[in-house]
Amino acid sequence: MIQTCRYHCRTCGQHFTSLAAFDSHRSGPWAERICLRGFEILKRDGEQLLEPVAGECRISIARADGPGMEHVPTDEIWRIPHPAELEEEA
DSSP states (O other): OOEEOSEEOTTTOOEESSHHHHHHTEESSGGGOEEOOGGGOBOTTSOBSOEEEEEEEOSSOBOTTSSSBOOEEEEEEEEOOOHHHHHHHO
16 A cells, blocks of 8 residues: 555645644744654654655645646655554564
């Protein structure tokens, strides 16, 4: 199955698999929020919160040849690994 982004930041252009991953990349007071790169977002223990996965963006890119959306490959869709996946790696 191809991973697709479900959230796309119009400000910085990054792709995310979940609202939680998207929200984690925004930092600062509401009126002064900035975007962080996925690799800059750390958990309290200093480990990276998000991991990049390859897939397709299917959001907001209209096809040049007619109706529908363009599927654009990307190697950086940021996601929060599921706790069960982290346990398997340990």
